[in-house]
Amino acid sequence: MTISRKADYALRAVVILAGSPPDRPMQIQEMAEIGGIPLKFLEQILLMLKRGGLLRSKRGVGGGYHLDKPTRQISVGEIISLIDGGLCNLASSGHEAEAEFRGARGLRDSLSEVDEKVNSRLLSLTIEEILNRDEPDAMLAFGI
């Protein structure tokens, strides 16, 4: 019931990117230092995020990564799902033909309900929200 370290790194990377001036791309190395992430491992992760359509990259001098969408359109759930291959799934822990005993349905349904609540929250939790949360002043400034 955790996310992988990889997914955690991915979240950090996106947050770091989102919290930096958008006028120039950021290099892997800089992200690695800021986030405390092993460089070569981060490379893999960024590649996955790129393939998932969240990031865009540029090579050569002055190259690096930047977001491909506004922060309000990137969700935590999206990132976790992309990296770990899915979100919360308590209900069917790798099962096909479920045994049928008294209470089996209740159990399955109850767990599914938790899954749905968690996942819908994770999918609605945006990077924008996370950054705003870090600086409550900004929210006041916008009169929110």
Added chain:
Amino acid sequence: MTISRKADYALRAVVILAGSPPDRPMQIQEMAEIGGIPLKFLEQILLMLKRGGLLRSKRGVGGGYHLDKPTRQISVGEIISLIDGGLCNLASSGHEAEAEFRGARGLRDSLSEVDEKVNSRLLSLTIEEILNRDEPDAMLAFGI
């Protein structure tokens, strides 16, 4: 973001036990058949549940397992936590000294919030609730 198969088996076992006549203990083998759980594996699991204070056992002919608490006092969270060694923990995925970048706190706090919601729900979800859910009639009978 799943529970282990072991925890899933544990949940089934408890539900099976809770959904059976409480006048006589149930044997491991019967539970294994009903729940579709490998016998020797289930043995280990039941032992853990017993050590955790959820079950009580009796040896010899006519022996077996039975619950040690009323179903309304056994929660899904309790069982998962006992077997898997913890509940939902998205926030600190094995980390100590957190890196401090812009948005780091917001990220951590947002994930913690999800953790808390999930865990409090899992701890409040009782076996009684699961069984009642399986047979909505019973709830009507009690005028709930």
Added chain:
DNA sequence: GGATTCCCGACTAGATCGGTCGGGATGGCC
């Protein structure tokens, strides 16, 4: 004392996690 049932530690094959390594492809600059 023998049948039945739980108790319990040791072992294991395979998957997954959390990376590392080495080099290739591409873009920009002179």
Added chain:
DNA sequence: GGCCATCCCGACCGATCTAGTCGGGAATCC
């Protein structure tokens, strides 16, 4: 065209975890 920066990408690897299996011991009851 040469060179450097930077991203791209597949192969590999040790440690840990998962999902069990195995074999026998201990209590209980007749």
